[in-house]
Amino acid sequence: MLETIKADVIKIYRHRVDRLNHVFGVRDMALKLGKIYGEDLEKIRIVALLHDYTKYESRAYHEALIRQHYHERIIQEYSKPLYHGFSAAVIAKEQYGITDQDMLRAIESHTVGRPNMSRLEKIIFISDYIELNRMYPSCVKAREIAFNNIDLAIYEAINDSINLYERNGGFIPKIAYDARDYYKHKGELNE
Numbered sequence: 270m271l272e273t274i275k276a277d278v279i280k281i282y283r284h285r286v287d288r289l290n291h292v293f294g295v296r297d298m299a300l301k302l303g304k305i306y307g308e309d310l311e312k313i314r315i316v317a318l319l320h321d322y323t324k325y326e327s328r329a330y331h332e333a334l335i336r337q338h339y340h341e342r343i344i345q346e347y348s349k350p351l352y353h354g355f356s357a358a359v360i361a362k363e364q365y366g367i368t369d370q371d372m373l374r375a376i377e378s379h380t381v382g383r384p385n386m387s388r389l390e391k392i393i394f395i396s397d398y399i400e401l402n403r404m405y406p407s408c409v410k411a412r413e414i415a416f417n418n419i420d421l422a423i424y425e426a427i428n429d430s431i432n433l434y435e436r437n438g439g440f441i442p443k444i445a446y447d448a449r450d451y452y453k454h455k456g457e458l459n460e
């Protein structure tokens with residue numbers, strides 16, 4: 270199955286080399302973290318390859334899948350740039366037959382995170398932010414922290430994203446604030 274998914278992802282992103290590099294970057298970073306934190310590496314490979322599968326689909330596409338497989342309220346509680354976590358999880362389930370809830374949730378939550386994520390969710394979430402193609406100082410800082418204190422790195426990632434969106438007047442879902450508070454506390458406990 271892994272080879273099929275990989276071939277499909279390469280096909281989807283054949284005109285978007287930067288996005289393909291990002292997807293492979295997330296996979297490679299997540300595998301490094303998976304070895305440190307003791308996560309199933311096969312699950313990591315599959316989830317990382319699928320996490321941005323529907324990234325460039327239309328609003329109508331996302332909304333239809335969310336209405337069909339989740340709930341109308343998801344559309345209100347999140348915003349269009351965040352819908353692809355949900356629609357990609359639907360693809361994982363419907364197209365590739367993935368039923369492992371932890372894997373599906375890791376795809377869903379990779380955009381803004383949520384409080385009390387599983388180990389797999391945390392690894393995918395932070396790898397999306399710190400993979401080696403990400404050059405921003407905040408990403409580099411979180412990358413340095415992630416190998417010792419993944420919770421603190423997640424706090425830094427969410428905090429930076431929230432600050433950026435607040436400056437630009439973008440929509441921030443409540444769950445992002447909840448996750449920031451949760452990982453601030455958890456990260457400090459690990460210090």
Ligand SMILES: [Fe+2]
Nearest residue numbers: 320321379380
């Ligand atoms: Fe994404």
Ligand SMILES: [Fe+2]
Nearest residue numbers: 291320321397
């Ligand atoms: Fe991504």
